[in-house]
Amino acid sequence: MKRIAAVLLSCLIPLMLAACGGGQSDEDQIRDVVDRIQNAKEPAELQQACRELLTPAFVKEVYDGDIAACSKEPFNDEEEFDDPGETTVASVEVDDPDATVKIETVGGSTDGTDGTWTMKNLDGDWKLDRLEDDYLRASFATSVKLVDEGMVAFEPMRKCFASNVETLDSQTIRAITFGEASEKKKDAFDAANKIAESCPRALNAYVADTLAREVLAKQDLPPKTIACAKRELVPLLEISGLAPNALKQNNKFGFATSAALAGLITGAVRAC
Numbered sequence: 001m002k003r004i005a006a007v008l009l010s011c012l013i014p015l016m017l018a019a020c021g022g023g024q025s026d027e028d029q030i031r032d033v034v035d036r037i038q039n040a041k042e043p044a045e046l047q048q049a050c051r052e053l054l055t056p057a058f059v060k061e062v063y064d065g066d067i068a069a070c071s072k073e074p075f076n077d078e079e080e081f082d083d084p085g086e087t088t089v090a091s092v093e094v095d096d097p098d099a100t101v102k103i104e105t106v107g108g109s110t111d112g113t114d115g116t117w118t119m120k121n122l123d124g125d126w127k128l129d130r131l132e133d134d135y136l137r138a139s140f141a142t143s144v145k146l147v148d149e150g151m152v153a154f155e156p157m158r159k160c161f162a163s164n165v166e167t168l169d170s171q172t173i174r175a176i177t178f179g180e181a182s183e184k185k186k187d188a189f190d191a192a193n194k195i196a197e198s199c200p201r202a203l204n205a206y207v208a209d210t211l212a213r214e215v216l217a218k219q220d221l222p223p224k225t226i227a228c229a230k231r232e233l234v235p236l237l238e239i240s241g242l243a244p245n246a247l248k249q250n251n252k253f254g255f256a257t258s259a260a261l262a263g264l265i266t267g268a269v270r271a272c
Contacts, residue, residue, distance in 0.1 A: 160199035208233035228272035
């Protein structure tokens with residue numbers, strides 16, 4: 001009987017302590033949710049995170065409501081970075097049912113990717129509800145710095161995008177960030193192209209460089225002629241105003257401008 005009583009007491013005492021406030025605080029629960037989201041890598045972990053740790057509003061905005069897309073395109077995917085650094089929770093401010101979480105990234109190639117996550121308490125469970133603009137802006141700035149292919153990898157365009165990060169409005173930064181994951185790629189491309197068009201000199205140089213690599217380099221032309229034609233194309237693109245139209249088809253040259261671009265190429269080669 002004494003042994004049974006001892007066992008009962010050993011079970012009851014922890015329960016009594018929990019009832020008196022020994023359980024996890026809201027802040028502890030929130031930190032745990034952030035940690036689970038950040039460390040979800042395997043398919044089963046990603047599926048669980050998408051279903052249990054994100055609000056329906058988050059899945060709707062980022063993935064257009066598609067849970068399957070959430071698992072395939074995790075917003076916290078760090079595999080694209082060789083050294084992603086360490087992401088931690090700097091502070092938590094709870095105003096139930098909402099909470100503001102300050103995220104910091106220290107070290108590695110993504111150092112300084114800081115900003116705000118907004119959490120929401122749904123039926124007693126804290127979930128990620130929104131990535132705020134400051135965090136998306138910092139993430140975008142990091143991507144601009146590290147991207148190694150496409151339009152932004154062209155150095156004059158990289159400088160253009162970097163100089164525009166702080167002035168991008170909320171709609172633009174969110175369209176660029178979430179367009180790929182939600183299959184709204186056209187919105188993302190349109191937003192990126194709008195930034196490119198704000199830097200016409202860099203844009204003209206990028207289009208000239210792309211024409212030289214994708215068109216002239218495939219012809220039987222001496223390297224000196226290709227280099228010369230690329231230089232000649234820049235002012236021709238500026239005068240004709242064709243560079244923005246060349247981006248309309250997902251940063252590839254649309255059919256509507258192909259003939260006009262072909263004419264510019266011919267003129268540039270003849271000038272050399």
